[in-house]
Amino acid sequence: MAVTDTGQGEAGVKRPSRLFKNLAAKFAAIPMIFTALVVFVGCTLWTIYHSFTKSRLLPAPKKWVGLDNYERLWSENRWLISIENLAIYGACSLVLSLVIGFVLAALLDRKIRFENTIRTIILYPFALSFVVTGLAWQWILNPALGLQNTMRNWGWESFTFDPLNNAEIVIFGVLIAGIWQGSGFVMVLLLAGMRGIDEDVWKASRVEGIPAWKTYIFIVIPMMRPVFVTALVIISAGIIKVYDLVVAQTSGGPGIASEVPAKYVIEKMFQAQNLGLGFAASTMMLLSVLVVLIPWAYLEFGGKKNG
Amino acid sequence: MADATVNAQASAAMSGPRGPKPKRAFSSTNIIIYGTLLVVCMYYLLPLYVMIVTSLKGMPEVRLGNIFSPPVEVTFEPWVKAWSEACTGINCEGLSRGFSNSVWILIPSVIISIAIASVNGYALANWRFKGSEVFFTILIFGAFIPYQVMIYPIVILLRESGEGITWFLRIFNEDASSFRLMGSLSGLVIVHTIFGMPILTLLFRNYFTSVPEELFKAARVDGAGFWGIYFRIMLPMSLPIFVVAMILQVTGIWNDFLFGVIYTKPETYPMTVQLNNIVNSVQGVKEYNVNMAATLLTGLVPLVIYFASGKLFVRGIAAGAVKG
Numbered sequence: 067m068a069v070t071d072t073g074q075g076e077a078g079v080k081r082p083s084r085l086f087k088n089l090a091a092k093f094a095a096i097p098m099i100f101t102a103l104v105v106f107v108g109c110t111l112w113t114i115y116h117s118f119t120k121s122r123l124l125p126a127p128k129k130w131v132g133l134d135n136y137e138r139l140w141s142e143n144r145w146l147i148s149i150e151n152l153a154i155y156g157a158c159s160l161v162l163s164l165v166i167g168f169v170l171a172a173l174l175d176r177k178i179r180f181e182n183t184i185r186t187i188i189l190y191p192f193a194l195s196f197v198v199t200g201l202a203w204q205w206i207l208n209p210a211l212g213l214q215n216t217m218r219n220w221g222w223e224s225f226t227f228d229p230l231n232n233a234e235i236v237i238f239g240v241l242i243a244g245i246w247q248g249s250g251f252v253m254v255l256l257l258a259g260m261r262g263i264d265e266d267v268w269k270a271s272r273v274e275g276i277p278a279w280k281t282y283i284f285i286v287i288p289m290m291r292p293v294f295v296t297a298l299v300i301i302s303a304g305i306i307k308v309y310d311l312v313v314a315q316t317s318g319g320p321g322i323a324s325e326v327p328a329k330y331v332i333e334k335m336f337q338a339q340n341l342g343l344g345f346a347a348s349t350m351m352l353l354s355v356l357v358v359l360i361p362w363a364y365l366e367f368g369g370k371k372n373g
Numbered sequence: 374m375a376d377a378t379v380n381a382q383a384s385a386a387m388s389g390p391r392g393p394k395p396k397r398a399f400s401s402t403n404i405i406i407y408g409t410l411l412v413v414c415m416y417y418l419l420p421l422y423v424m425i426v427t428s429l430k431g432m433p434e435v436r437l438g439n440i441f442s443p444p445v446e447v448t449f450e451p452w453v454k455a456w457s458e459a460c461t462g463i464n465c466e467g468l469s470r471g472f473s474n475s476v477w478i479l480i481p482s483v484i485i486s487i488a489i490a491s492v493n494g495y496a497l498a499n500w501r502f503k504g505s506e507v508f509f510t511i512l513i514f515g516a517f518i519p520y521q522v523m524i525y526p527i528v529i530l531l532r533e534s535g536e537g538i539t540w541f542l543r544i545f546n547e548d549a550s551s552f553r554l555m556g557s558l559s560g561l562v563i564v565h566t567i568f569g570m571p572i573l574t575l576l577f578r579n580y581f582t583s584v585p586e587e588l589f590k591a592a593r594v595d596g597a598g599f600w601g602i603y604f605r606i607m608l609p610m611s612l613p614i615f616v617v618a619m620i621l622q623v624t625g626i627w628n629d630f631l632f633g634v635i636y637t638k639p640e641t642y643p644m645t646v647q648l649n650n651i652v653n654s655v656q657g658v659k660e661y662n663v664n665m666a667a668t669l670l671t672g673l674v675p676l677v678i679y680f681a682s683g684k685l686f687v688r689g690i691a692a693g694a695v696k697g
Contacts, residue, residue: 090599091500098493101567102508106515109526187414193679195628197645198672201652202420215438303517310630314649331521348521
């Protein structure tokens with residue numbers, strides 16, 4: 067009785083504004099709201115807007131120039147090389163890290179001994195920074211004193227592997243280091259997915275007498291689709307951001323043969339003082355991320371009402 | 374499952390011994406598996422091995438040109454030199470300054486980012502308000518935006534807010550020295566806090582969502598508020614996830630290069646940036662042994678954390694990667 071009374075009483079009195087409901091939670095979420103709105107949305111829109119203006123140095127009179135920056139960008143040799151490198155690096159590293167990661171995960175999944183030790187060894191490069199990775203491989207691939215010379219000293223006189231000084235294949239030198247650093251992570255992701263698969267699938271395929279490799283290819287891989295998609299998105303997001311690895315390992319050289327877009331943007335903004343081009347280039351990077359992200363988000367959240 | 378077992382048993386009973394033979398230790402499959410894994414492990418360990426042996430050799434020995442040979446004469450001089458004498462341009466004080474900069478960036482960044490993200494995650498899990506999910510979605514999508522898109526506006530934001538704070542300080546004290554965020558360690562701490570937020574918030578939100586709701590409701594009935602529940606119930610319960618977040622942040626912030634380059638100046642360069650400048654400096658004779666010692670020194674902190682934390686590290690990266 068008393069309860070209903072107070073309930074009616076409250077309904078009669080003017081209710082406190084919705085804005086003040088959960089005030090502590092809202093207050094606590096201020097940093098998140100700031101980050102989401104000001105940094106992620108605000109700064110992104112700011113950059114996109116300024117990519118259409120002629121701004122060499124800010125603050126400067128902003129002049130709307132439409133797509134001028136983009137036209138200049140796509141006619142610049144260095145940008146085209148960057149894009150080409152990113153495409154080669156991206157495609158190879160995506161395929162290789164997925165294949166290597168899956169094979170390693172499958173091997174570790176065979177109930178082997180020393181699983182923990184082996185996993186620890188394969189994953190440790192992932193704890194290292196790209197700078198450390200790049201510098202280590204720069205030294206190993208050093209033509210005069212590194213791997214090539216060692217092989218020649220051992221009697222393989224014609225051994226030639228000198229990617230860091232050969233403009234044609236330098237990006238593959240970067241790729242080796244990138245795969246070394248990141249494939250362990252893909253393996254761990256896929257292994258977790260593999261362990262999530264019901265034991266019964268394996269029992270059933272054993273009863274049917276299907277060899278293990280066939281089970282992996284025709285049953286396990288299709289069942290692991292969501293894990294693969296997640297891995298794909300994470301790897302692609304990482305590929306587009308590739309910057310420090312190249313800076314450390316090759317500094318973009320020889321010449322401009324191993325430039326990548328992320329490096330191009332930073333140099334246009336902070337060294338060449340050509341902000342307009344830098345903004346246009348970074349907007350192109352954003353666009354390429356969206357190309358990957360939107361279909362994924364659609365697949366992932368499209369069916370459900372709430373993401 | 375029952376079906377499969379029954380079938381297997383039935384067929385086994387019908388036609389004598391069938392099914393897989395008892396495993397032998399050296400079956401051909403096993404040899405292939407372990408052989409492959411051995412080669413793979415060698416590939417992954419080789420660079421670390423090469424770095425270690427190179428860093429322990431003297432320069433004459435390095436010039437002999439066998440990167441795999443163990444040092445004939447072990448010397449720790451390259452390590453000493455890398456720590457206290459290696460040069461970046463005209464500045465010869467080694468990596469020690471970069472190390473202390475990195476430590477002073479790391480400690481506040483880790484504490485602040487985890488504090489903010491855990492409260493965010495807690496609010497998102499237990500105190501949803503109108504629009505909270507929208508902000509969260511933006512946050513998660515923001516994690517995929519290339520940093521290059523946001524880097525320049527953040528430079529401006531840091532510069533302007535530094536000036537704003539200076540102006541504010543001068544209201545009280547006319548001689549207050551100008552306060553700078555851009556180029557200072559505190560500016561970098563803010564940047565790390567911002568960019569660590571998506572992944573950490575996701576981590577904490579997922580964890581707090583898995584805490585039984587009855588616990589939360591019981592505390593509410595007992596009159597505990599937002600902060601009371603956070604500090605008295607959620608915090609003590611979630612130490613493991615705090616450790617995971619810490620591992621994630623320490624390795625991430627220590628390994629950062631991009632933000633270090635952009636938002637600091639030579640005196641405040643973190644270790645990775647200084648390392649790159651030392652190794653890739655064009656002046657002088659290249660001392661590969663010192664370079665490798667410096668590289669190992671920089672990699673040491675995350676490596677120690679990695680080997681010490683074991684499964685928690687794996688859990689951290691998996692939690693960061695797989696959506697909940």
